[in-house]
Amino acid sequence: xMLLALLISVGWASFIPSAWxxxxxxxxxxxxxxxPVGIIGFVGDxxxxxxxxxxxxxxxxxxxRSTLFHARDLEMQIAGPPDESLGRxxxxxxxxxxxxxxxxxAKLGWNAGRLELTGHIYDAARGRRVVGKxxxxxxxxxxxxxxxxxxxxxxxxxxxxxxxxxxxxxxSDLTGxxxxxxxxxxxxxxxxxxxxxxxxxxxxxxxGKMLLYAGQKSLNWNIYQRDLYSGSRAVVLDFPGLNTSPxxxxxxxxxxxxxxxxxxxxxxxxxxxxxxxxxxxxxxxDVSPAWSSDGKHIxxxxxxxxxxxxxxxxxxxxxxxRITFSGRYNTEPDWSPTDKLVVFTCRADGYFxxxxxxxxxxxxxxxxSGPWDDEDPVFSPDGRHIAFSSxxxxxxxxxxxxxxxxxxxxxxxxxxxxxxxxxxxSTPAGR
Amino acid sequence: MLAAATLLIxxxxxxxxxxxxxxxxxxxxxxxxxxxxxxxVVKSSETVSDDLDSVFLGSGVQSxxxxxxxxxxxxxxxxxEQLSSLQSRVSDVFFDFDRAVIRDxxxxxxxxxxxxxxxxxxxxxxxxxxxxxxxxxxxxLSLGERRAVATRRYLIALGVSPAQxxxxxxxxxxxxxxxxxxxCWAQNRRAHLTLSR
Numbered sequence: 001x002m003l004l005a006l007l008i009s010v011g012w013a014s015f016i017p018s019a020w021x022x023x024x025x026x027x028x029x030x031x032x033x034x035x036p037v038g039i040i041g042f043v044g045d046x047x048x049x050x051x052x053x054x055x056x057x058x059x060x061x062x063x064x065r066s067t068l069f070h071a072r073d074l075e076m077q078i079a080g081p082p083d084e085s086l087g088r089x090x091x092x093x094x095x096x097x098x099x100x101x102x103x104x105x106a107k108l109g110w111n112a113g114r115l116e117l118t119g120h121i122y123d124a125a126r127g128r129r130v131v132g133k134x135x136x137x138x139x140x141x142x143x144x145x146x147x148x149x150x151x152x153x154x155x156x157x158x159x160x161x162x163x164x165x166x167x168x169x170x171x172s173d174l175t176g177x178x179x180x181x182x183x184x185x186x187x188x189x190x191x192x193x194x195x196x197x198x199x200x201x202x203x204x205x206x207x208g209k210m211l212l213y214a215g216q217k218s219l220n221w222n223i224y225q226r227d228l229y230s231g232s233r234a235v236v237l238d239f240p241g242l243n244t245s246p247x248x249x250x251x252x253x254x255x256x257x258x259x260x261x262x263x264x265x266x267x268x269x270x271x272x273x274x275x276x277x278x279x280x281x282x283x284x285x286d287v288s289p290a291w292s293s294d295g296k297h298i299x300x301x302x303x304x305x306x307x308x309x310x311x312x313x314x315x316x317x318x319x320x321x322r323i324t325f326s327g328r329y330n331t332e333p334d335w336s337p338t339d340k341l342v343v344f345t346c347r348a349d350g351y352f353x354x355x356x357x358x359x360x361x362x363x364x365x366x367x368x369s370g371p372w373d374d375e376d377p378v379f380s381p382d383g384r385h386i387a388f389s390s391x392x393x394x395x396x397x398x399x400x401x402x403x404x405x406x407x408x409x410x411x412x413x414x415x416x417x418x419x420x421x422x423x424x425x426s427t428p429a430g431r
Numbered sequence: 432m433l434a435a436a437t438l439l440i441x442x443x444x445x446x447x448x449x450x451x452x453x454x455x456x457x458x459x460x461x462x463x464x465x466x467x468x469x470x471x472v473v474k475s476s477e478t479v480s481d482d483l484d485s486v487f488l489g490s491g492v493q494s495x496x497x498x499x500x501x502x503x504x505x506x507x508x509x510x511x512e513q514l515s516s517l518q519s520r521v522s523d524v525f526f527d528f529d530r531a532v533i534r535d536x537x538x539x540x541x542x543x544x545x546x547x548x549x550x551x552x553x554x555x556x557x558x559x560x561x562x563x564x565x566x567x568x569x570x571x572l573s574l575g576e577r578r579a580v581a582t583r584r585y586l587i588a589l590g591v592s593p594a595q596x597x598x599x600x601x602x603x604x605x606x607x608x609x610x611x612x613x614x615c616w617a618q619n620r621r622a623h624l625t626l627s628r
Contacts, residue, residue: 178604198604200568214572219557219599221572242576242600245569258569265573285577287569301570307529308570329529331567345567352565375567420568 034070035157037063038100038124041078044108048115051108051139055117055146059106061186062150065409066162067384067402069153074098081105081120081129088127095124106149108142115139119149121156130156144184161425163380168387168423169202169211170398174416180213182228185380185387185400185423187411192226199224201288201420203255205248206381208426212236212246212255223257237270245288249295256289256298267300269315279315286311288332292339299323299333299342310344312359323361330355332376337383341403343367345375354388356403367405374399381425387411389419514626517554520547523621524582529566531577533585541582544624545589548596556624557597558583563616564603575600582622 042059044052056073063071074094082090082105091103103122108115114136121131131152135145151164166185169192171178177196181189182204193199198216205211211226223237223246237243241260248255254271256279265285269277280286284304291298299312302320307328313320324330329347336343339359346355348366352373357364368374370392377388380400387400393410396417401408412418522540524533533541548554560579562571579598587593608615 198601200572200602200604216601216604219597221600241598242572244572258573260573260576265576285570285573287573288567301567303529303570308566329566331570352567373565 035068035102036098036100037069037071037102037104037153038074038094038098039071039104039106040074040076040082040094041105041107042073043077043079043106045110047110048108051115051142055106055108055142058143058146058186059104059150062147062162062164063153065385065400065407066150066154066164068157068162069102071104072098072100078105081107081118081132082122087122087129090127091122091124092127095127100124102153104153111136115142115145117142117145117149119152121153143186147184158382160382162382163385163423166381166423166425167204167208168398168411168421169204169213170389170412170418170421171199171202171213172412172414172416172418174414180211180226181418182211183411185411187413189412189414189418192228193224195224201245202422203246203248204422204424206250206252206424208424210248212248214244214246223255247289247291250291250293251295253295256291258287258289258300267298277315280313280320282320290333290335290342292335293337294339297339299335301331301333310342310357310361312342321360323357323359324355324364325361326355326364334378335359336379337381341379343377343379343386345377354386354405356386365405367401367403368408376420378421378423380423387421387423389421514628517547517551518626521556521624521626523623524578525617526578526620526622528563528616528620529574531560531574531581533581541585542589545586545591548586548591552592552595553628555595555597555627556586557599557627558586559605559623559625560598560600561605561607561619561621561623562603563619564606565616566603568602572600572602575602578620578622582624 042052042056060071063069094103101124103124106117106119108117110116115138117135119133120129122129133149133152135148137145147164151161154162154164163185167182168185169180169182172181172189178198179191179195180193180199180202181191183189192211195215200214202211202213209228211228213224214221215224220238220240221242221244222235223243225234225236237257239259239261242265244258246255246257252272254269256267256269258265259268264283265287266278267280267286267289269279271277279298282302282304284302286300286302288301289298297312297314299310301308302311305322308331309322310324310330310333311320311322323342327347331345333342333344341356342359343354343356345352346366351371352375353366353368354374354377355364355366372390372392374388374390377386379386385400385402387398389396390399396419397410398412398418398421399408399410521544524537524541548556558579560575562574579600583596583598586596606619608618
């Protein structure tokens with residue numbers, strides 16, 4: 001599977017010198033720094049005109065959002081995939097003429113009543129195919145099928161599928177009640193709770209299967225769990241008062257949560273075996289825990305210094321270290337998958353915005369600005385994007401952007417208020 | 432409570448990506464067979480499972496929290512009137528941004544609220560703590576709880592029986608006023624007493 005990565009030695013995956021080098025790389029990666037990709041055909045049966053158009057659109061969007069590729073539709077519409085004998089010359093010539101490193105060809109058709117996507121990926125320099133893929137599904141699954149194909153190309157370069165197989169959980173008031181919804185990162189949303197109460201602070205497990213959220217029930221805020229595949233549900237924490245902001249441990253060891261049973265808000269770790277470990281102990285309020293990827297640290301919001309700020313603490317104890325120093329309102333931290341960066345909600349000029357800092361708080365940047373509120377930032381599972389909620393369009397909607405604040409895209413369009421995104425991969429284990 | 436957590440969390444680890452008869456809420460990613468071939472032939476395929484798009488939207492027997500409150504007998508009309516007239520006599524307590532400290536100007540009014548509760552020992556009051564929508568959900572839930580608890584404690588210090596008072600945070604979830612102005616935000620930074628018998 002890593003053949004292409006060797007053939008085309010770009011090696012993004014190994015390019016991890018330091019946090020800010022990564023960061024600056026993201027910031028400076030203009031189209032010219034991306035791998036040029038040419039689409040030599042996205043064709044289909046006559047009955048699939050709309051699907052072909054939609055499929056090409058999704059493919060282009062996936063490649064653009066990967067931040068790795070600059071894709072162009074060469075509009076050749078070659079009817080069949082270039083075969084090995086004639087293809088080598090054609091591919092090599094196209095690669096040279098169009099100055100692209102990779103060529104893609106895809107076709108939509110019918111196979112025993114199912115929609116079939118056949119896709120090929122060619123290494124242009126060597127004129128040979130490196131991936132051939134057939135994906136079967138229904139017409140409704142077209143977007144997911146194209147994501148799979150795009151994911152194959154991203155996988156060649158990074159060893160992961162980028163965000164193509166990721167999903168976002170969030171809160172929407174579409175029904176008039178705040179309920180939890182889940183969508184593939186580019187939609188459409190599906191409602192997964194019907195509590196007809198108030199649901200807040202959803203958290204998706206690292207594999208995207210399990211959901212935790214806080215919900216109000218009469219005078220209490222409890223933590224609820226949903227299995228997104230079986231639909232089974234349970235109350236997992238109902239200490240008197242406030243149980244809120246659950247966060248799944250990224251290696252599967254239960255979750256962290258803010259609980260007020262001790263009189264003020266403290267953070268606990270509810271382990272996979274069900275034991276309860278207190279992680280903070282301070283008269284100030286500690287909420288919104290976020291795990292480092294190795295589970296050895298948590299970042300959280302605390303007002304112990306007089307205003308809400310982000311702190312980091314080892315789960316083995318010791319002192320909490322403050323990592324935000326600018327402004328009087330910094331909340332809702334989330335770690336990057338590499339643990340080198342922390343994104344959070346900051347306050348500037350009377351509005352809330354998205355800020356990012358290095359894990360020890362040495363360098364901080366404000367990523368969004370404008371006369372509106374941006375909140376709830378969370379890293380994509382591949383660490384290349386940040387999702388957040390923003391009121392820039394009048395209501396709150398979910399948006400995504402690159403790590404440097406560029407390429408802001410709205411992801412929800414249901415006319416309701418959509419907030420509190422959490423973003424997880426859903427790639428099956430071993431893939 | 433912890434026992435419940437033990438039991439439920441323990442089930443997380445062995446969850447499989449299968450749907451049961453209730454239907455999957457969110458699509459399981461299908462198991463996949465490798466279909467990348469080096470010899471130019473597509474030899475196998477992967478199937479996006481048919482239940483990928485099924486959605487679980489509740490079984491119809493699910494109840495909202497309110498539905499679990501047992502039905503109550505209507506109180507006699509005189510008492511109902513009395514409750515609403517009493518309710519109109521309690522006032523909200525307001526707070527500064529990101530603070531849960533009872534302000535001097537609200538103390539006289541809280542004393543009046545306390546007297547009302549002391550003179551009507553059959554009354555219960557739910558102290559709701561609210562925050563304005565500037566700021567973030569979890570922190571505002573915490574702030575709302577601090578406001579509710581501070582107000583409840585103050586009333587108890589004035590002689591109200593603790594048994595009459597329950598505190599709950601509503602965070603920024605139920606604003607009184609929805610404009611983006613300071614006067615509106617100020618109205619939302621409040622503790623509100625809801626009376627019941």
